Amino acid sequence: MSIEQRIRGQFQASIAAKQAAVDAMTGPIARAVDVMVACLKSEGKIMACGNGGSAGDSQHFSAELINRFERERPPLAAIALSTDTSTLTSIANDYRYEEVFSKQVQALGRRGDVLLAISTSGNSANVIEAIRVAHEKGIAVVALTGKKGGKMADLLAPCDVHLCVPADKTARIQEVHLLTLHCLCDGIDQLLFGDAP
C-alpha cells in the first residue's frame, strides 16, 4: 500500500470513528457541559489531567477556557495538571508517578470543582488516583475515555459523567477526544454567554 493510500485510510478511519461516536456521545457531552457550567457559575474551576497526547489535550482545553475559544468573553477558571515540571518530577522522583496528579488535586482541588480525567484506555494509574482523590474531596469527575472505559468506568460515581469513545485504537480515540473538548468549549460558552454576536 502506498503512503497516499495509507493517508486516505487514516482520514476515512477518523471520519468513521467520529460518525460512530455521534449517537453515543451527544447526550453525555451535553451533561458534561451542564456539570462544568454549574461549576464555573459557582466560582469553581476545572482541573484537567492525562498522559502523553492526553496531557496535550488537557493543556489545549485549559488554554481555551482561560484564554479563548471562538469568541470574546471573560477568562474561565481551568488548570492543566500536566504542565508544572518541577511539581511533576519531584512527586514522581520522591513518591510515585501514580501520584503526580492526585497530589495536585489534593492541594488545589475544592468541593465544587470538576476534574476532567482523560485516558484513552481508562487504565492510567495516575489518572485513576486523581479520580479517587477527587471523590474524597467532593469534586465531580468528567471522564474522557475509550476502549469501553477500562478501570475508570468502574470507578465513576453516579454524579460523574463518562464520555467514552466507542473505538479501540488510541489515535482514533484521541481524535474524537479533541472534537469532544471543542464541543465542551462551545457548549460552555453558549450556556454562559448566549448566542455569539
Ligand SMILES: O=C(CO)[C@@H](O)[C@H](O)[C@H](O)[C@H](O)COP(=O)(O)O
Ligand atoms: O498520543 C499518544 C498515542 O497516540 C501517546 O502519547 C499516548 O497518549 C500515551 O502512550 C499515553 O501514555 C497513553 O495513556 P492512556 O491514554 O491509556 O491513559
Ligand SMILES: [Zn+2]
Ligand atoms: Zn497521539
